[in-house]
Amino acid sequence: MSEVEIEIDVEVINVEIAYLSSLRKNACQAPPFLESKGKTIEEITEVFTCLDSLAISLDDMIGNTISFLENAKDxxxxxxxKSAKVLEELLKEGN
Known part of the structure; x- marks a missing residue:
């Protein structure tokens, strides 16, 4: 059976975590609308409400991804x- 080697670069994970964190910090906010009785304003307000809901969900997803990457890295x-300690002990026993 052939061995599969997976290389994980911690620095790349750190860069991606920083990038995702900056996305959360720089998220744009929907501007507040003044009260109006026009149908167009009502529709636009409804669209912004949906967009705001999507933004909240995206922020949650980014936060969960950051947590996952940090936990995976740790x-x-x-x-x-732990593997290095076990290997070191095995090498000591072999000598």
């Missing part, structure tokens, strides 16, 4: 450190 580093 787990990878932890497993790597």
């Amino acid at each position: 787990s990878m580093i932890d497993v790597d450190e």
Whole structure:
């Protein structure tokens, strides 16, 4: 059976986390509308309400992605450190 090697670059993960965080910080906000009795304003307000709901959902998704990447990175580093300790012990026993 052939081995599969997966290379994960922690720096790339950090760059992507920073990028996603900047997206959240720089999210644009829908401008408030003045009260009006026009049908067009009512329709535009409804569209902005839908867009605002989408923006909230997107923000949640980005936040969840950031959390996932941070947890994956931390787990990878932890497993790597534990593997290094096990390998070091095995090498000591072999000598």
